[in-house]
Amino acid sequence: MHSKKTRSSKTRGTLAAIASFVLSFACVSSLGAQQTPKQRRDSIAHADSAKRAMGAMPGMGGIQSPKQAKTPSKSAPKRSASPAMPGMKMSPRDSSAGAKTSAPHSQRRIPVKKDTKEMADMAGMSAPRSAHAGEKKMTMRDTGTTKSPMPEMPGMRDTAAMKTMPGKRDSTAMSPMPGMRAGSDTTRMPAMSMVPDPLGVTMERMGSGTTWIPDAVSLPSRRFKAGQWDLMLHAFVFGQYDEQGGPRGGSQIGSLNWAMLMASHTLAGGRFQARTMLSLDPAGVTPRGYPLLLQTGESYHGEALHDRQHPHDFWMELGAMYERPVTRTTGISFYAAPSGEPALGPVAFMHRPSATDNPFAPIGHHWQDATHVSFGVLTAGIFTHEWKLEGSVFNGREPDENRWDFDPIKLDSYSARLSFNPNVRWALSAGYGYLAHPEILSPTESMHRITASAIYGASLGTEGQWAATLVWGANKPSTEPGLSHSILVEAEANLDRRNTLIGRAEFVQKTVGDLVLDTPQFGFAADRSFNVGAVSLGYIRELTQLWHASLGLGAMGTVNAVPSALTTAYGSRAPVGGMVFLRLRAARSPGNVMSGIGGMNSKKPMSDAHE
């Protein structure tokens, strides 16, 4: 059945997949290996002294254990039993990568009116004000993993305030605190950010491009310092076997993968961030992509891809962002990217907390978030702590089938998006975009796209988190009379350190042209459109931790739904597909911020709560 040529190209594809998996694997697992055992011992020792120092500070103790956290008034007597700084687990045991004692990576919201006031008094500052003038309540989140809450306190972003602290400036108690530049000790603290979070918008709130995710959840990442740079690295590597049933299905052994590095630096009172996101998909799943029933969009060898997801380009993102406050409550942002994401659509699927562990692309990708790889993007925005309004000019043309190079950069399309994070649990967005000639194969056709999305995120138990996303995306091609709609609902629950559940349900209206059914074989009229759907469910079990990365084994199954007119094409009205995979990514709860350069998980230890 297979020709020799197909077989040899299959073998080549498999070898490329294995090679890229191994390469990416080596890359990810070396992330944590930046610190020698000696350095680690040193930092633990340093942490201990920092802990003692912090314990002496008023308002800084007693928020370690979840139980204590919920009853801060009762925590004082237990204070000596636990490290005093939130987010720091100090025992050497915790510092090992696979520590059993979990630092709860999920946040705890603790009313700390009193402590806050003490801290503010101590710091010679008024209570937090910037983004929420008039807000009396604050919460402190024991992330178990991250930096001290101090640098992210609203109102503390201007370290000038710190320097005026009466009599505290050189005290040993204060010096280890990050964000307080008075003490030289700060320079010895690894992984502590001195880069400001403009208006309390943390680096961890960033999804793909310039999107926001809820503050209450995080994406698995490592953070470390390099001089004055604050680095954050996200990486995912799947090694998968994909099987899609029916006449239009297929099977493939491959590797989906990507890595993203964000380097932040203080610049002129704001945060400058250089970013790159790279993917070896073109090697891992071949330039033709991987089998995925009902998926459409982009092309290969001059033919529209159908029932396959295209590989992501090697240069998924290369760009820079700058954000700074201009008043107490308002800031401006700029984003420029030779390859990047315009302000259009929801957070791209691989950066959604509801989908990061889900290897499959949504079949509504090209109705929703497919512009996340655009060759040429300029975005300007105005934001507060909760709102962001952005406008972009960008290249509306989808990436071409040469996935390794930069496509010609153009700025022929535009978009606008409003984002709203009303509280720590929600991230909402809505926007519109005009895409000039997105498809190479339909060079005269342009596209209007409208999208709206809501992401909800919350902690789950002591160690987990869960997130759900609802997306509506609609396309109006310039050559067609009406809108075609897509709806997506998905969720991911990291139940604890070992068990993850993922699920997704979709509805999309696809045309005969989208699905490449306008062939003599099927004979459908070109303007006909079909309602199709897919429901998938998956489970991942973490097997082991390798340094700061977690290796999991997962499986995902999909049941699709097609109208009866497509039974011949798809073999049934409910064709199925599935994947089994190994997945490597940053571990979620490394335990100890002090234990390693990579010892931070991306959580925001403090934020305003008005839920």
Ligand SMILES: [Cu+2]
């Ligand atoms: Cu994509």
